[in-house]
Amino acid sequence: MNLQIVLDTLPAFLEGALLTLQITFVSVAIGLVCAVPLAILRVSRNPLIAWPVYGFTFFFRGTPLLVQLFLVYYGAGQFSDSLDAVGLWTFFRDPWFCGVFTLTLNTAAYTVEILRGGIQAVPHGEVEAARAFGMSGTKLYTRIVLPKAGRIALPAYTNEVIFLLQATSLVSLITLMDITGVASRVAARSFAYYELYLTAAVFYLVIVYALQGVFRRLEHRLSGHLRARPDSEGAAAPAAEPAPPTLRG
Amino acid sequence: MDSLLALEARGLTLVDGVKVTLLVGLASMALAILFGLVGAWAKLSASRALRVAADTYTTVIRGVPELVLLLLIYYGTPTLVQPIVRSWGFEGFRLDLDPFTSGILTIGFIYGAFATEVLRGAYLAVPRGQLEAAVACGMGRALIFRRILFPQMMRYALPGLGNVWMVLIKATALMSVIGTEELMRKAEIAAGATRMPFTFFVAAAAMFLVITIVSLAVQTRLERWAARGVRQA
Numbered sequence: 134m135n136l137q138i139v140l141d142t143l144p145a146f147l148e149g150a151l152l153t154l155q156i157t158f159v160s161v162a163i164g165l166v167c168a169v170p171l172a173i174l175r176v177s178r179n180p181l182i183a184w185p186v187y188g189f190t191f192f193f194r195g196t197p198l199l200v201q202l203f204l205v206y207y208g209a210g211q212f213s214d215s216l217d218a219v220g221l222w223t224f225f226r227d228p229w230f231c232g233v234f235t236l237t238l239n240t241a242a243y244t245v246e247i248l249r250g251g252i253q254a255v256p257h258g259e260v261e262a263a264r265a266f267g268m269s270g271t272k273l274y275t276r277i278v279l280p281k282a283g284r285i286a287l288p289a290y291t292n293e294v295i296f297l298l299q300a301t302s303l304v305s306l307i308t309l310m311d312i313t314g315v316a317s318r319v320a321a322r323s324f325a326y327y328e329l330y331l332t333a334a335v336f337y338l339v340i341v342y343a344l345q346g347v348f349r350r351l352e353h354r355l356s357g358h359l360r361a362r363p364d365s366e367g368a369a370a371p372a373a374e375p376a377p378p379t380l381r382g
Numbered sequence: 383m384d385s386l387l388a389l390e391a392r393g394l395t396l397v398d399g400v401k402v403t404l405l406v407g408l409a410s411m412a413l414a415i416l417f418g419l420v421g422a423w424a425k426l427s428a429s430r431a432l433r434v435a436a437d438t439y440t441t442v443i444r445g446v447p448e449l450v451l452l453l454l455i456y457y458g459t460p461t462l463v464q465p466i467v468r469s470w471g472f473e474g475f476r477l478d479l480d481p482f483t484s485g486i487l488t489i490g491f492i493y494g495a496f497a498t499e500v501l502r503g504a505y506l507a508v509p510r511g512q513l514e515a516a517v518a519c520g521m522g523r524a525l526i527f528r529r530i531l532f533p534q535m536m537r538y539a540l541p542g543l544g545n546v547w548m549v550l551i552k553a554t555a556l557m558s559v560i561g562t563e564e565l566m567r568k569a570e571i572a573a574g575a576t577r578m579p580f581t582f583f584v585a586a587a588a589m590f591l592v593i594t595i596v597s598l599a600v601q602t603r604l605e606r607w608a609a610r611g612v613r614q615a
Contacts, residue, residue, distance in 0.1 A: 195594040196587040197555035199566060204587060207573065208580030302447035306559065313450055320457065327458030334446040334454060341445040379444075380496045380549055 138325045139332050142315065149315035150336055156311065157298045159233050164240035164297075171241065172248035173274065186245065193242030198300055201239060206231040206307045232304035240297045243381065247293060251286030252278060284355055291348040295341055296381040302337070312336050385581040392572040392582070399568030400589050406482070406564055407551040410489040414546065415501075417494020422501035436498065443495035448488075448553050455488045456481065456560045485557035493550045500542030504535040537608040544601040551593055565589055 175186040193201065209216060209225035216222040224230045255278050263277040305314035316333040320326045424436035443451070460477040467475045508531055516526045558567035569586035573579035 192587070192591065196590045197552040197566070199555045199558070200569075200583055200587045200590060203566075203570070203573075204580065204583040208583050211578055211580040299445075299447035302449045305449070313447065313453075316450070317453065324461060326461045327454060330450055330454035330458050333450050334442075337447055337450060338442065338445040379499065380545055 135323070135325045135328050138319070138323050139328050142319050142329065142332070145310075145315045145319065146312060146332060146336060149310055149312040150340065152309065152314075153298070153301050153311040154340070156229075156233055156236065156301045156304060156309075157294070160236035160240055160301075161294055161297060163233075164237045164244055167237070167241040168244035168248055169279070171245045172252060175245055175249045176252050190242040190245050193239050194246065198235070198239055199303055199306070202232065202235045202303055202307060205235045228304070228307040228309050232301075232307060232309055236297060236301060236304075239300070240293060243293050243296075244290065247286050247289045248282060250289070251282035251284075254285045255281045287348075287352050287355065291345065291352070292379055293381060294348070295344060298341060298344065299337065385578055388572075388576045388578050388581060389585060392576065393585075395568045395572060396565065396582070396585055396589060399563065399565035399586075400593070402563060402568075403551070403554055403565040404593070406486050406489070406557060406562065407547075407554050409486045410493065410554065411547055411550055413486065413490025414493035414497045414550065415543070417491060418497025418501045421494060421498030422505055425498065425502050426505060440495040440498050443492055448492055449556055449559065451492055452485065452488045452556055452560060455479075455491075456484045459484075481557065481560040481562045485554070485560060485562045489550060489553055489557070493546050493553070496546050496549075497543065500539050500546065501535065503542070504537075504539035505531070507538040508534045533608075537605075537612070540601070540605050540608050544597070544605075547601075548594065548597060551597065552590065555590075 171186050171189070174182050175190070177183045205225070206228060209222075209231070213222055213226075216225055224234075259277055259281065260273070263273050268276065301311060302313040305311055305317055308314070310318065312333050316329040320329045323329075421436050421439060424432040425440075427433060456479055459479060463477050464475060467477075512530055512534075513526060516530045521529065554564055555566040557564055558570060561567065565586055569582045573582040576582070
């Protein structure tokens with residue numbers, strides 16, 4: 134066991150962890166912003182609106198992320214001349230941009246389907262009541278449907294964020310120096326394969342379960358009105374067992 | 383048009399790749415179900431040590447990216463094992479893992495953690511009274527598993543296992559990283575040789591979509607078959 138090499142690589146690992154977190158955060162944020170309007174279009178009764186969105190989610194959920202990533206990063210090279218002509222080549226030449234671009238579209242697709250489930254699970258009576266109050270369109274969505282759908286979808290969305298975090302490890306294959314990238318590069322030089330990949334695994338484990346803790350607190354806060362008041366029934370209900378992430382389906 | 387010609391010339395290697403992908407996918411899935419059965423049995427066992435071991439397995443596996451585990455097992459195992467065995471006096475010892483087997487083992491091991499949860503839930507969903515009735519009829523443990531438990535567990539587990547399969551078959555694309563010549567690797571080779579990466583990665587994506595669509599259809603039929611003894615309202 135070569136502990137020295139692990140210690141020497143720790144600063145690089147920390148930098149890699151920052152890149153992993155940065156890519157995760159940027160992709161999740163943009164992905165969520167894109168997913169909300171798309172989810173609303175996805176539940177439209179007009180098939181001409183709903184089907185294109187379904188096609189988008191079906192493609193990104195039905196193909197491996199690795200294929201999507203290589204399709205964008207290497208595939209763009211096939212059109213470098215035309216991309217250059219419209220000024221986009223500087224973006225598609227950059228692995229960071231390609232990685233974030235692909236991960237954003239990927240997580241947007243999964244998030245659309247998660248939000249769709251949330252929107253469809255909003256009790257019909259609440260929508261009816263809102264309509265009886267004269268709400269419709271934007272007001273109905275921003276006041277009634279989306280807040281409720283968001284709360285319903287939060288556990289599944291937590292899972293999605295954690296899967297995306299793990300999926301960012303693929304950007305190491307397009308030369309980025311995230312946690313996995315650092316481990317791969319130093320291991321190829323020093324042959325300390327299992328030491329470095331184990332360290333990388335520990336980094337991911339810590340980040341994943343820390344992130345899960347953050348989301349659990351958020352969930353707790355958002356469901357405050359659903360719990361018994363602490364003073365009414367004595368002690369508050371015990372906190373739920375931390376559950377490891379389930380499959381991204 | 384060049385794209386079409388290139389696809390026509392190299393389409394067959396992609397079809398070969400699909401065969402390998404399906405083969406490694408099915409082998410990994412079988413292994414995942416096996417790991418899942420053992421994991422579920424351990425999680426439900428009375429022994430504390432077994433439960434802790436199974437919990438550690440599912441917790442750790444689900445918190446580490448597949449790619450890292452794949453690289454850890456493929457590159458890490460030889461560098462861990464070789465010095466130890468050599469220090470025992472086998473000077474020239476070399477452990478060469480072939481990408482095919484270690485890929486299947488890793489993917490099966492990872493998705494075994496997810497199958498564990500699915501099968502544990504399915505076991506708990508089988509009505510206890512039926513198991514008691516089986517004992518009362520004088521059935522042994524093996525017979526109960528074969529006749530009562532397993533068939534019903536499968537019905538409850540199929541939607542979850544179908545989900546595991548969908549994610550697993552996409553995860554096999556990662557095996558291209560360690561050089562398994564499955565669909566993704568074949569697409570990479572063709573993309574490099576023709577300098578048409580977009581064309582071949584789109585083709586690979588399309589083939590994965592076909593696999594997904596066929597899998598969905600098969601899953602629906604399997605679920606109907608497994609529920610054949612259930613009266614529908």
